[in-house]
Amino acid sequence: MIPNTDQALRNIAHRLMVSLVPELRSEYAMADGMSLGMLINVIADELAEGIQRRLEDITEMQEVLGSCELSEKERGVAEAGIDNYSLKAVNARHDELTSILIDWHEKSEADDSLGALNHAIWQYLRRHANRHVITAIPEA
Amino acid sequence: MISLDQVKTAASAFLEEKWEKPVAVTDIQKIYGGASRETYRMQLDVDGESKGVILRRDPPSSLIDTERELEYGAYARIFGTDIPVPEPLFLENDARYLEQAFSIMAAIDGCQTDVGALPQDERELLGKEKYAILGRLAAHDPIELGFDELMAVPALDKCAEEQLSYWESVIVQDEMHPQPIARAAIRWLRRHLPPAAQKLSVVHGDYRTGNYLFNTDGRITAILDWEMCHLGDPLEDLAWSMDPLWRGTEKHLAGRLVPDDAAIQIWKEASGLDYDEEAFQWWRIFASLKALAIWISSSEDHEHGEGKDSILAVAGWIMTDRQNRILLDYLAPAEVSV
Numbered sequence: 001m002i003p004n005t006d007q008a009l010r011n012i013a014h015r016l017m018v019s020l021v022p023e024l025r026s027e028y029a030m031a032d033g034m035s036l037g038m039l040i041n042v043i044a045d046e047l048a049e050g051i052q053r054r055l056e057d058i059t060e061m062q063e064v065l066g067s068c069e070l071s072e073k074e075r076g077v078a079e080a081g082i083d084n085y086s087l088k089a090v091n092a093r094h095d096e097l098t099s100i101l102i103d104w105h106e107k108s109e110a111d112d113s114l115g116a117l118n119h120a121i122w123q124y125l126r127r128h129a130n131r132h133v134i135t136a137i138p139e140a
Numbered sequence: 141m142i143s144l145d146q147v148k149t150a151a152s153a154f155l156e157e158k159w160e161k162p163v164a165v166t167d168i169q170k171i172y173g174g175a176s177r178e179t180y181r182m183q184l185d186v187d188g189e190s191k192g193v194i195l196r197r198d199p200p201s202s203l204i205d206t207e208r209e210l211e212y213g214a215y216a217r218i219f220g221t222d223i224p225v226p227e228p229l230f231l232e233n234d235a236r237y238l239e240q241a242f243s244i245m246a247a248i249d250g251c252q253t254d255v256g257a258l259p260q261d262e263r264e265l266l267g268k269e270k271y272a273i274l275g276r277l278a279a280h281d282p283i284e285l286g287f288d289e290l291m292a293v294p295a296l297d298k299c300a301e302e303q304l305s306y307w308e309s310v311i312v313q314d315e316m317h318p319q320p321i322a323r324a325a326i327r328w329l330r331r332h333l334p335p336a337a338q339k340l341s342v343v344h345g346d347y348r349t350g351n352y353l354f355n356t357d358g359r360i361t362a363i364l365d366w367e368m369c370h371l372g373d374p375l376e377d378l379a380w381s382m383d384p385l386w387r388g389t390e391k392h393l394a395g396r397l398v399p400d401d402a403a404i405q406i407w408k409e410a411s412g413l414d415y416d417e418e419a420f421q422w423w424r425i426f427a428s429l430k431a432l433a434i435w436i437s438s439s440e441d442h443e444h445g446e447g448k449d450s451i452l453a454v455a456g457w458i459m460t461d462r463q464n465r466i467l468l469d470y471l472a473p474a475e476v477s478v
């Protein structure tokens with residue numbers, strides 16, 4: 001069996017918020033129950049798309065860093081492939097690249113000749129932020 | 141986890157000791173959203189007289205690592221001035237009653253915190269009062285109020301730098317993943333430190349929608365949640381109160397109440413202080429960074445702390461996402477498209 005995990009979580013969240021929470025008597029428990037339901041929906045979205053979003057980030061960071069004169073150590077990290085697509089492994093890879101990106105972002109602010117890199121990093125950060133927008137909880 | 145019955149029993153025993161009268165808790169409710177303390181509203185029968193109190197108990201872990209003495213001390217020094225706060229009644233550090241330290245304040249009845257349902261004319265009235273109170277707070281001499289007995293007194297030219305260093309340290313300590321936008325914001329803030337504060341003020345530290353009570357006449361009856369209170373530049377609170385995060389979908393209204401220019405004008409008149417646009421912009425970006433630090437910290441707390449309150453996850457996941465986008469709007473070059 002291959003369960004549709006994200007949909008199953010959304011169904012559980014719906015059940016929690018629509019059937020169980022209204023039956024609660026304490027306002028605290030109702031608010032907590034609704035929050036938990038919304039968080040389950042956030043997790044469902046993350047389960048469905050989270051790894052793909054991180055992989056897109058990783059590809060884009062590699063492209064941005066491709067224009068940098070990386071040290072040997074940095075190059076080793078930046079050019080390494082991924083052989084394990086678990087969320088934990090992809091997160092670790094994402095973190096490694098983000099750390100290098102932060103270092104080069106700082107360098108690009110101090111060196112006028114790296115203006116194009118600075119711009120490319122801001123563009124990446126904007127796309128990254130848009131890619132990871134949480135829509136399961138609407139703005140009040 | 142402590143039960144409502146345990147809180148009820150311990151609170152009545154504690155208050156009987158303090159007041160030397162029979163005390164019965166006739167109603168108790170836990171209030172959701174108390175991010176730094178567990179909060180309970182209790183109705184009491186004190187020797188035949190009805191009385192409402194709020195009990196705030198330290199949780200195993202909290203959104204903001206603060207000292208309860210500081211918060212309680214702030215209430216004690218502000219109460220009785222022209223800044224409305226609940227009357228502080230007791231601070232108890234002995235864990236024998238409720239397994240954790242706690243404080244008790246008088247409840248203020250018939251009030252609400254949600255401005256969302258108010259018509260615009262009532263929001264304007266509330267906005268005028270909110271920013272007038274903030275102006276009055278800025279005008280007070282913190283030394284005269286006795287705040288120097290409670291907390292560090294920064295030099296006027298160190299207010300910004302010290303706050304930045306503190307919240308940077310929170311991010312460094314609590315980030316579970318590298319934070320490129322927070323790091324960029326910290327570097328920008330370091331490069332553009334504002335001029336010395338024009339005066340030293342009591343900074344509430346979390347002056348925003350949700351942290352004040354108002355009644356049906358549209359009057360603010362209490363400013364709450366002083367746990368991040370400190371001494372510093374009065375522009376800090378003004379900027380924090382106007383962060384985009386507190387606007388919801390009403391992007392043009394500071395704290396969902398009044399337009400920015402109106403809020404600033406009311407604050408200026410009430411405080412008698414100058415408004416420096418450039419310094420204010422620094423404090424706005426700082427406010428977003430500080431908020432981001434709190435959300436990063438709450439995420440860490442949710443994952444590693446003893447408490448698993450859902451508010452920590454809501455703050456850690458959702459607010460981090462939104463605050464990062466706010467900082468991007470401030471810092472990214474204009475030509476970087478949305």
